[in-house]
Amino acid sequence: MRLVFAGTPDVAVPSLEALVASRHEVVGVVTRPDARRGRGKSLSPSPVAARAAELGLPVLKPEHPRDPQFQDALRALAPDCCPVVAYGALLPTPVLDIPTYGWINLHFSLLPAYRGAAPVQSAILHGESETGAVTFLIVPALDAGPVCGEIRTPIGARETAGDLLTRLASSGAQLLVETMDRIEDGTAEFVEQPAEGGTYAAKIEVEDAHVDWGAPVDVIDRVVRACTPAPGAWTTLDGQKFRLHEVLPTDTPSTDPGRVDQEGRRLFVHTGTGRLELLRVQPAGKKAMEAAAWANGLHTDTIRFGR
Template sequence: MRILFMGTPDFSVPTLEDLINSEHEIIGVVTQPDKPKGRGKQIIYPPVKVVALENEIPVYQPNKVKNPDFMEVIQALEPDLAVVIAFGQILPKAFLELPKYGCINIHASLLPKYRGAGPIQWAIIHGEATTGVTTMYMDVGLDTGDMLLKETVEIQPKETGGSLHDKLSFIGGPLILKTIEALTDERLIRQPQNNALSTYAPMLDKEMGNIDWHQSADRIERLVRGLNPWPSAYTHYEGKLLKIWESDVVACNRLDIPCGSICEIREEGFVVKCKDGGLLIKSLQLQGKKRMSTPDFLRGHQIRIGQELCQIVE
């Protein structure tokens, strides 16, 4: 089958590599434009582009997919199928109708749950026991197309956004190959989504990591894991941003201090009072410093009971 691949970040790479190593022909790769990065504003290729160039596959980087000139280029390629995974643009109806068999998306959730840009992290933050990957036919809505195949993954007790991202990224390739095989054998069953069961997973931003210590310890612990490694959960210590990388839910019986205050200092870290219970901070990173264990941090800072870590509203 002649496949047009559409993807951009690291998450898309394992699927592209599986398709390259399959019996199918990858006639082109569509990805987002190159972007400057860092203080030197060096132009960085999207990860998918790097893999495509290494395998001598033509790369297309339209600012907008709906651009008429780009649409003509894709039409001339005569793709049988477009495979889309974390591409980064909404595809117009005219584009969805170009490939012979349409466009199939690989989405990192068990649809209809967690439609949107941040399904991996929100599944952890909301305390889901399982998540997974769904292949679906694309329509003009946001992850609303008919579902095809699914694979379920358990979310481990200490799963982070990073570890779950990596697990799910390696599921996409085998699942899309199974989907394409069922498509060519005419045994692929389309299952419409139940919109009443849908949930939305909005795009992540740095502000959502600003810890509100008036929330439950369970909720904050999941936020820490879900936003690890990006954008990270954080608080403020003596006016400096303090990222929290690892934490455990523990008891905190101090009724005489407000939420966000340090209520206990232990060998493995310090405990911050939350709405109900406490959060044991085991690994952190002070602004301008490297990530370190909390015991190492305590050796260089005079933390005291009752000292407040605050949520600064900017």
């Protein structure tokens, strides 16, 4: 089939590469416009746009899919199907109608659970033991189209959102290729999602990553893992932001949420139910470091995190 791939961030690149290596012909790529990134805030292409350029593929970067010029350019590419991974913009009905077999989205959850922008982070936040990825036909309603393919995987006890998303990006890329194969072969089966049981996974904002030390220790652990690497779990120390990159929950009794105990080179924070060991941290104005290294530089016996 002739495919036009749509995607924007790093997590979409494995799918683009897998489709290019498949029996199908990728004739173009749709991605978000260049954005200001990095410390210099200079305009740079999305990861998908950069990889597409390396592969010699035509790249379309509409400000919005409603743009008539974009729609004309997409029609000119005459796609049979448009596979999508984290494109980042809603597609209006006239655009959905262009490819013969529609737009097929790879979504990193077991729909109808966790529709929306942050399915992997939300699965960890809610303590799920299993997640996965599905391919489904895009319809005007958010992540509500019929499902064609599914993979499942356990969530590791110490797995971060970044770790899990990397795994799903790889296995999901193969699922997306298999879905394209079945559509071309005429063997694809689309199953409507249940009318009940859908949940929404909103984008995780910086304030959502602010640790509440009065919460149970396992809840705080999930916040840290779900917000790693972005937006990054944090607390405050002496009024400045203090980031938490890696922690380990314990069942040691806790008495004073927010207080830090130093035991040799190990640091433990009291929470609402137990102590949380700090493994990797980032004090304000410094690079991420092992908590033991930070402990070596402390010159006080009393440490208390805010909130």
